[in-house]
Amino acid sequence: MAKGWRSYTIKELGKHIWTGDQIFLAASAKAHTKTRHTTYEINAGALGLQRGGWLEAAVDSAPNPMATPEAGAVARFIVQLASNPSYRSYLDRPVTLLQREDVIALFEAVDATVERSGVGTAIQYSQKVRQFLSRPTVPLATGDLIRDVRYYTSLKTPVPRARDTLSDRPHPNLEDSRLARPASAIEFTDLEDLRTKQVAHFEGRNRVLVELCATVLDAHDFVVESIRAARRIAIDDLNLPPFLCDHIVDKKKIPHYAIRMIHSEALLPVCVYLMDANELYKKPYCIRLPTQKIEAFSPLLTHGGFQEQFGILLSENYLSVHVYMACLVLLMLETGWNSSTVLTLTSDRIEEIDGKYYLHGYKSKSGQNQRSETNASGSAVQSTPQRSESNGLVSKIYEEDDLAKPVKMENPIVVRAINLLLSHRANIDKNSKTDTRQLFLLMSLKIKQGNQMFRVPDIGQATRQFCDFIGHPPFLIDDLRKQAVNTKYVRTRDLRLAQADLGHANPGSTLTYVNGAALRQSKESIIKDFGSILSDSYLFAAGKLFVNPDAKDRKSRLTRTLLLFPPSSLHAEDGDSIADRWLNSDGTFSFQIGEEEIAYCVYQKNYYRKSCAKLVSENPRRFAKYHLPRILFCEALHRFIAQSPLGSKLKDIEGEHK
Template identity: 30%
Template sequence: MSNSAAIHGATHQWTDDQVILAVKYTRGQSDRPRKVKIDLAACGIKRYGLLESCIDDAECPLQQSVASHFAGCVKAIAKDGSVAKLLSTPPNQLTRKDIILLFKKIDNYYLEKNVQSSAASAEQARNIIRDGQALLQTGITLAQVGYKTSLKAPPRRFRKDISDRVDIGAESTEIQLPLSADTKSNVYEFTGNSEEHYRKRLERIVKTCEEVLDEHDNVKHAIDAARRMPLPKSLLKKSIKMLTELGRINEKVANRRTAEERLIIALKIIDHHKLYSSTVSGIRVFIEDIPLLDRLSGGKGARTRFGVLLSSHYLSRYVVTACFIILLRYTGWNSDTLIGLSIDRIRRTAHGYQLFSLKEKTQQYQESQVISDDLTTNIEEKAAVRAISLLLWHNSSVDKLAIRHSKSIFVSFNLSYKGKLEADVFLHGIHFHEFTRVWDLPRFTATDIRPQTVRYDYLKSGGDLAAQQAKLGHASSVTTRHYLGGLDTAHNEANIKRYCEMLKASILYVTNREEIDPNISDEDANVIRKMLAPPTRFSSNEENYLIDSWLANPTEEIRVEEALVELCVYQRAYYIRNFRKLRDANPKRFATNELPRILVCIALYKTIKEGEFRKLIQKLEKN
C-alpha cells in the first residue's frame, strides 16, 4: 500500500483479472468514493508488471477525471500487443526506450481523439506512469526518463458571456439580440450600449430568480394551508379509514378527485409515512395533474414534482439553483468557491450576512458582505439576503431530517433511492440548462455569471482594470483580462469601424468628392480634415499641412517617431499571423473593416523601412 493510500484510508483493489481504481469525486466539500475498473483479461495485461507497480504508487484515491482518462487510455493502447506486453513486464526489466515508446503511444491515442483537452489528458495519463517509484533496468527512475511530448495545449480561449446569446424573453429588441449583433455603433456609442446590455441581462436574470423564490413562497403557503384541511367529504368511509390508518389509497379513487383534493390526500400520505425524511417501498403518492407543482417542477416527472411537494420542509431543486445564481451575481465569486460555502462560513450581521469561502485553486479565503438596507442597497443585495435566509432554513431541515453528503449549503435531493433522504450538490451544466429552459432565460451555466458580472463592473467603472483585478483577487492582470477578452474584441471592432468611417470621410474630403458632414462634432470634423494631412509643427496657424510640403518639395524627409515605428511593426506582425483567421471569421467585416487598416499598415511599413529606422525595424522584428 502506498503512503497516499494509507492517508486516505483507501486502496486500489486487484484481482487476477481486473483492477478497481479507488476514486474520489470532490465538489462543494463532498467526498464520495467511486470506482473505475480496468479489465486486465480483456486488455491482455498480466499482473505484477509496470501497470500494477505504477498504480500502487499513484495517489489513492485518484481524482475521478484522472482515473477515467487513465483507464480509457490503457484500454485503448493495450489493443496493441506490444503495449500490453510492456505494461505486463516488471519495471526492472524495462529500458528508457520502452517507457518513451509507451509515452508516445499515450500521446498518439489522445492525438487521434482530437479533443481540446488532449494535451492535458495525455499529461495526466503519463504522470501516473512517471510517478512510479520503481527503478528501470538501467537504474534510473521513471521520472528521469525525460520524455518531451509533441502535444501542445490549445491557446486559452476567451469566455463567452450571457450577452453573447439570444434572449427572446427580453422586453426590448436590443436586449433580445446578442451584443455582437450591434454592428452600427462606433466605439463611443458601443461602450454605453455594452454597459446597458450587460446591466439589463443581469437584472433580468436576478428578477427571474426572485420570481422563483416568490413561487416557492406561494407553493409553501398553499401546501401549509392544504395540510390543515380535512379529507374530502366525497371519499367513502373505507377509503378514509385506509388513508388514515395505513397511509394508502386506491389509485382509481385518487384519480377521480380534483387537483385540490389530490393535494390534500398526497400530504396525508406524506405525513403518515414521514416521506419528508425517508422513502418507503410500495407507497405511492398521486401527484399528477396538480397545477400548483408545475412551475417549480418544470412539468417533469414524479420525482421532481414530489420534491416540490416537500416545500414545507426543503427548497426544491430549481429554488436552490435560483439562490445559487443570485449569490453568484452578488458575491462575484467563481462557482467552485461559492459551492464551498457552508453554514459555518456564514455570519449574521446587523444588516445582513458576512460570507467566507475558500478559493480552490489558490487556497485563498474569499469574503463578501451581503447587506440589506432599504435606503442604500441595490436589488441584487436584497435578493442575496433573501436567498441566504432561505438556504439556512433549508439546511436546518436537511440536518434534522435527512442525510447530508456535502457541507455546501447548496444541497438538494434526487429522490431516486430507497430509505433515508440523501442531500448532495446538484449544480451541473444539465441542471442549469433545465432551469434556463423552464424559466425562459438565455442558456447559461454557473461559470457564465462571473464573466458577465466582471465585464459589467469593468464598464461601469470606466474601464478600471486595476480595480477589477483587486476585486477578483487575481495575482496577475492577465487573468483579469481573460474575463474581459470578448469585451476587448468587441470594443476593438467598434474602434476599427470608427477608424474606417473617419478614413473614408477623410479620403472623400481631401479628393474634393464630398464635404464634411455638418452634423458631426467639431472634434470629428477636425480629425477628418487632418487624418491624411496632419498639420506640421511649423505652420499650424496657416492651415498648411504636411502633405502640402511633400508636394511642394518631394525631397523633403518624412519625420517619423520611434513610437510609431514600434506600433507599425507590431501591428504588421499581428496581421501576418492572423490574416487568414480574420478573413475567414467574417469575410464581410474583413473587407469593410480590416482590409483598409492592413493596406495602410503595409504602406506605412514599407515607407519607414526605406528610411533611417531600418535597423530599428530589424531589431524589433528580431525580438
C-alpha cells in the same frame, strides 16, 4: 482485452496491484457528493511487460487512487508504448540503469504516440502519461531523479476557447430590443458610448435573470402560504362524505375508489393532512395522494407529474427543484464562483454580522478559499487571496484596503435566497441524516432501495428544465460565472480585478473568460470603425472626398479636420480653412480660439519649421502664393496666444509636443 486494457466500475480497489500478468490501476472521480470508483486493467503478459522495471516503479509511486482521467490516459497509452519493442525496453529496464537520454527518448515516444492517436488536446494526454512516469523517487544511473530531467515537448499548447457569456447570445423573449440582441450587436458613436452601453447590456441581462428567479421565489412563498392556510381547515369542514372523512382520519390514507369524491377545494387540505399524519417530510414513501389539479401548485409546475407535485407539497420544509435552481442561479451571479464552489457551500460558511452575510466558499480545483460579502440590501464584494507561488500579471491581488471598496450589485433578492437555503438545511438536519453538510441538497423523490434521501441532482438536466420553466434561453450553469465576471470587467476594464475574482494564478486563464464574443467583437468594431474613418480622412486630405459641411454625424465630424489650416499640402486650394478665410477677408474674419486651435497652431508651427525648405524647393511659386501667407498668419497667431491669458495653455501644449 483485444486492445490490451479495459476499465470497469467496481467497489473501491484501494490500491494499485501488479499480480501475475495483470496490472490493476485504482481510480476515482468525485462529482459533487458522489465518488465513482473505476479499475483499469492492463494485460501485461500479452504485451510482454516485465516486472522490476521503470513501469512497476511508476505504478508503485502513483497516488492511490489516481484521478480517473489520468488513469485512463496511462492505461491507453502505456499499452500503445509497450506494443513497440524499443519503447517497451525502457519500461522494463530498472530505473537505476536508466540514463537521462533514455528518459528523454521515452518522453519523445509518448509525445509521438499521443500525437498519432489523433486525440484532441494531445499535450494534456502526454502530460498525464509523463507525469505518471516521472513519479519514481529512485535515482537514475547518473544520480538524478526522473522529475529533474529537463524535457521540452514538441506538442503545441492549444489556444483556450473564448468563453461566451449570456450577453453574447440573443434573448428573443425580451421586449427591449437592445437587450434582446447580443452585446456584440451594440451600435455606438464613440468608445465611451460603447462602454456605457456594454455595462447597461450586461447589467440588464443580469437583472432579467434575477427578476425571473424572484418570481420563482414568490411562487414558493405563495405555495407555502397556501399549505399553511390548508392546514387550518379541519377534515370535517371539507364537505366530504362522512365515511371518507373517517377513513382519512383513522387509516391516514384514501381508498383508491374514493379519490374522485374529493372536490377541487378539498384536494390541498387533504394532502396536507396526510403529509402531516404520515410525516412524509421525514421519510417519503408510496402513498396515494390526490395532488393532481391542485391550483396552488400551478406557479411551480412544469409537466405536472406526481414526483414534481409531491416535491411542491413539501415546500414548507424543503425547496422544490425550481426554487433550488433559482437560489443556485442567484448565488452564482452574486459571487461569480464556480458551480462546484457554490454547490459545496455549507451553513457554517455563512456568517451574518451587522446585517451582512459573509459567504466562505472553497474552490475545489485549486484549494483556494473564496470569500463573498452580501449586505442585507444586496450589495456584494468578493475577495480571493492569491496563492503565494502565483506569478504573471499580479503577485498579490488584494491589499487590506481593497475589502473596503465593495462593488455593489443591487440584488436584495439574494439575501432572501440565502435565508431559504438556511431554512431548507435546518429542516434537513431536523428530519433526516445526511453524509454531507451542503446547503444545496435536493430531496430524492424516487423511492428506490439504496437511494440517498437528499443528494445533489443532475445539475445539467435541472438547469435545462429551469431555463424552460422561466422562459430563458438555455445556458450551462458555469456560464453564470462568466457572466458575473464579465459584468464587473466591463465596468472597471481592470484585468487584475477579474483575475482576482476568478482566483487565477495565470492571467492567460482569465483572458479566456473576458474575451467572449461581445467584448471581442466590440474591439473588432472599434478597429473597423477607426479604419473606416482613417481611410476617409486620407481621401478627404487628398481632395478626393467631399464632406457636407452641415453634416452632424460622428464620421463626418471626425473626417472633416479643417481647423486653422488645410489638412495637407495636397488638399485642393478652395480657401475653406480658417487661415485662408482670415487672409482673404483682409483680417476682418472673426473666429474663436480654444484648446483645439491652440494645439493645431503648435502643430502647424512645428510642421512649417521642419518643412519650410522642402516646400520652397518643391514649388517656389506655390510656396509664395499659399504657404508664406499661412506661415505669417501662424507666427502672428502664436505670438498673440502667447501674450494672451491662454499663454499658459500654449506652454503646456508645446511641452507635450516636444
